[in-house]
Amino acid sequence: MSRWRLLLTRPEADCAALAQTLAAAGIASSSLPLLAIEPLPRSDAHIRQLAALAGCQAIIVVSKPAARLLLERLHEAGIQAPPRGWFSVGEATAAVLQAAGLQVTYPALGDDSEALLALPALRQAIAGARVQVMIVRGVGGRELLAERLAEQGASVDYLELYRRCLPDYPSGTLVRRIQAERLNGLVVSSGQGLEHLQQMAGADWPQVASLTLFVPSARVAEHARAAGAQQVVDCRGANATALLAAVQRSAAPAS
Known part of the structure; x- marks a missing residue:
């Protein structure tokens, strides 16, 4: 079983499909869609x-x-x-x-x-x-x-x-979810997904930015680092296969 516990932020239907793929590989995840269509x-x-x-x-x-x-x-x-x-x-x-x-x-x-x-x-x-x-x-x-x-x-x-659109969540939802489920990694699928993550985090962004962030491309990785994300992994693709490969080649935090 992988030590990774990831927060998925894609639209709801995509989160559900991605969570199944990760679960089949022994990777735990939690879904908090930050993009609504x-x-x-x-x-x-x-x-x-x-x-x-x-x-x-x-x-x-x-x-x-x-x-x-x-x-x-x-x-x-x-x-x-x-x-x-x-x-x-x-x-x-x-x-x-x-x-x-x-x-x-x-x-x-x-x-x-x-x-x-x-x-x-x-x-x-x-x-x-x-x-x-x-x-x-x-x-x-x-x-x-x-x-x-x-x-x-x-x-x-x-x-x-x-x-x-960014769905309407109560203030503090993001950090409460991360803490309650002891999540140690975040997944965004686009530049706008990154923007919504920062918007959702608000004043808690420095705490959120300390977690490993999986992104779909070098461009989004550059934006994430410029925003203060400390550990950014470029998955070299936005699909489930690319994410899974990136997660499997990345060492999860010890705790």
């Missing part, structure tokens, strides 16, 4: 963007919530998903689209924009004149994908389907 209202603008997917050379879906909501909105609008041109940032997002019969290209290593931009298939898809790219995501987020693709001559648009 709030779908945006349906609009005529969304319908127009959904219809425009057929004219895109590349459709980039950046998260599982984006993939699920996109498929749901396409079905509701009676619009058939284009047969080709699908890309995702990671394997888990690709799996949602693949379950709907779509062929999706994604990086074998890395769950971030940099890994996706390095894919030869994406470079090939955007080669040529008048290339249209649609990025399907939540409100806000990194602009790196759009900026790099625009630099290569592509016309890029966003289809934003949801916003990420």
Whole structure:
């Protein structure tokens, strides 16, 4: 049995699936979702963007919530998903689209924009004149994908389907959970997850920042260290496999 006792902070459904994976490997965890997915209202603008997917050379879906909501909105609008041109940032997002019969290209290593931009298939898809790219995501987020693709001559648009919110918890919930369950590690899956962790911690952030923090990428690791996190582990991916490997290669605190 592992000595790790981790706090999972992903959206509720993701926490449940991740907790099962960790439990099967003998790793204890507790779930406190710090990201809630709030779908945006349906609009005529969304319908127009959904219809425009057929004219895109590349459709980039950046998260599982984006993939699920996109498929749901396409079905509701009676619009058939284009047969080709699908890309995702990671394997888990690709799996949602693949379950709907779509062929999706994604990086074998890395769950971030940099890994996706390095894919030869994406470079090939955007080669040529008048290339249209649609990025399907939540409100806000990194602009790196759009900026790099625009630099290569592509016309890029966003289809934003949801916003990420911090659930409403009583003051002190985070530290009380850590203390009550003697947790010794924290898991965040994105830069926004890190921001919500700091917001949730409030004045207790120095205490929370002393725990080992597992993050999905070098970029989030850099932000965590700049914020004062003392022990940061880059999992080199946001999926359960990457987290499990990172936890297993990291020595848990003695107590």
